[in-house]
Each structure stands twice: as structure tokens, then as C-alpha cells.
Amino acid sequence: MKVKLAGVSMAVLLLLGAGNSALAHHGFTIEFDPTKCMDLAGTLTGLEWDNPHAYLRMDVKSADGKVVPWRLEMITPNALKRNGTTSEDFATNMNKPMHARACPAREGAGQNRGAAEYIKLADGLIRIVGQVVERDLTPQKLSFWN
């Protein structure tokens, strides 16, 4: 059964991987769970503007009032820059409220780590910053569209 499950998982991986960046160093579904994507609200606290992926850091307040630091992967700086999101945009909106739609990392692939699909920084613009694996989730369906 375990073997069968593994086989199915690999088939799904390969299928989903087909749409990902070919030369990128990892496939989306090996690290992130596209079935558990969630809304995160909090404060933008950091940016790693690096290849092959940029990362943002945000503090999210959990239900019990604890502050949980999240680290969210985005696409590459060259694609972000040419599609309306620069490192300057993050600097301008640093330490201000933000929203993200992100898919969490799988077990062992980093706690409180995820892959962002969309974000909204304090300037109010929706930004497409990652692989939108939730195909039906158009920007206007986001809980933070308005």
C-alpha cells in the first residue's frame, strides 16, 4: 500500500512539475502542499532578494496571541521586477500590515515556511508573486481583494 501511495504521489509530482520552471532547482509539490494553501495576515518584517527565489518574512499573530514568524518563498527577482514588484516596494512597505495567500511547506521542509501565490502589502496593490497553484483562485476571489 505504501509503495502504491508513493507511486501515485510521484505521478502527481511529475504531472504538477510539468508546469513548473524547468531549470529551477526544485518542484513546487515536493516542498509545498498545494492542498493546504491559506490566508495569512500580519506584518512585513523582512526581504531576501536572492536567486533563485526571493523570500519575504512576515509576523503573523496566531489565535492565542502569539506572534509566529513566517518565511514565504516567491518567484525569481528577474520575473518579479519585470512584473511590477521591486525590492523597493518591499522596503517602502516594511513593518507595515500585509496579507498573503500561501501554501505551507511539507513536513521537514521548514516550519512556518510557505510559497506565496499572492500578497497585498500596505500600499494596497495585489501582487502575483508565485506559482498560482490554486488555478481557480483569480485575484478578485482573494479574501483580501477589497
Add this chain to the structure above:
Amino acid sequence: MRTAVVLAIVAVLLIPLSAQNAQNAQTTPDWSRIAGNFGEVKVLPNGGPVSRTADGHPDLTGRYYPNRAGRMLQGGYRLGDEIMDQYDPAVTPQENPVFRPETKDKYQYPTPYGICAPGGTPTSITTQATEHGPMELIQKPGVLWILTEFPQTIRRIPTDGRPHSKNPDPSFNGESVAHWEGDTLVVDTIAIDERMRNISVGRSGDAGAWTHSKEERVIERFTRTSKNYLTYQLTVIDPVVLVKPFTSAPLTWTLAQDPNDVWTEYLCTANEEPFHYENMNPEWKKLYESQRQQN
């Protein structure tokens, strides 16, 4: 009476159209609220005739993107096939490569996990089908330079029609020579390092990647069909791996329209996370290890 029937038929025919329009209105977002000026993305006009160099050949010089919009788009968010696809299979169908059955295990496998390999020829160009990055061509008398941003690649190709050297050393990009056939520059490449994968050569993406034998030869045809449009077509010949040569559809590239478009240094080095892999769920890790062992 007759008029009424005609009107009724017209009304019935119009119902699906209006329903469709309503659906489009629902699915097309207000782009002014989204970063990236996606509302301005459109299929480019041809832009006029191609300029020519002093020797009479078309000037291929320019920076091009692998879509019909003349700018970098994002693979994660598709704007529409008419914008993003490099060819229309209904107009120019493309057959998949036909592999020899005995070569499957040795030559067909995706890129191992965590690897940032060089692209090599022709992958540095073909992989832009999913990377969506730029290709820059710089044409000088007797020479064509081809640059890609990621995988960061520089190719310098003599275009004077010289033959290949006798025993070229293998290299990631191989040894290329070129000649003109009418308005098309034909680039012929051999001696490509056998570790290089053909990615998006045939099937798009890494899942269809395949390596090649020492006998591989790649023919690339560059044709600037108008100021804004460039066509790239490739043929891969490898009698060890393929039953017959693979020829792609003519793939469309468009000229970058933003004069301030940046050129980014993109080396896949800075924030790769090896520890995530080391700490990964053992079952997932096992799956990838089994893949790696196939190499």
C-alpha cells in the same frame, strides 16, 4: 410573423453570448488594482519591416521574450494562450520526439532534485518556454552573440559559413557554426556535453527532459519575420536516442518593448536551501533519491 420568428431565433442565439460576456466580466480582474500592468498586455503588431545590416542580411539584433507580448510574463499566472503560447498547435502542429525504446532509462529523466545545471544548447533557449526569460541576440559582421539571462549563457557563433573544426572539445553549449539560407540564419551545433538535458524540446517542462548521445547535432533556425517578431525553430538529430530527427514548430518570440527593461544577473546560487532537503520527510526524500540513482 416571419420577422418575429427571425427575431426569436436571433434572441436565442444571443443568450449564450451575453452569458459568456457576463462570465468574462466576472473573470477579468480590475488590473489597475494589481501590480504589473497586465491590463496593457496585448498581442503585438508586427511593427514594420526588418532592418538590414550593411551586408544585406536581416538584423537579428534585439532582446526577445518567448511570448507574443514583448515583455516578460509569469509562468505562475497565465494570461491567455494567444499571448503566452509560442505556437498554435492547430496551425503548426508539433510532433513529440520519438525515442528508441531501449534508450528510455539511460536518456530520459528529469533534472535531479536541487540541481541548478547549466542549460547548454538548445536548452538555454528552449527552456524559456517555462522560464519566460529574455534571449538577446547581438549581430556583428560575421558573428552572432546569443545571451540568455537564466540559465546565464553566452554563445559566440561565427556566421561566415565556416565548417566545424575537426575534433571539437565537448562543452555545455557545444561548437556552433552558422550560415545564411536566404533571410534565415542556420546555426549548426555539435560536441554538446552529454550531461546536458534537452528541456522543453518537444514536451514542455522538465518532466519531459532527456539527455543525448555524443552524436547529437542541433540545427537552430533564426528568422526575424518583422521588426517585432522572431521565429526560432530547431531540429535535434541523434540517431542513438531518437528514431528520427525531432523538429519543433516555428516558435514565436517578440521584441522587448520597454526601453528601460533591465538585464538581471541570475545565477542559481544565493538562497538554495540544502537543509530543507536534508530534513525532509524521509518518504519524499526516498522518492527523490530513487530518481537520482537513475542518473
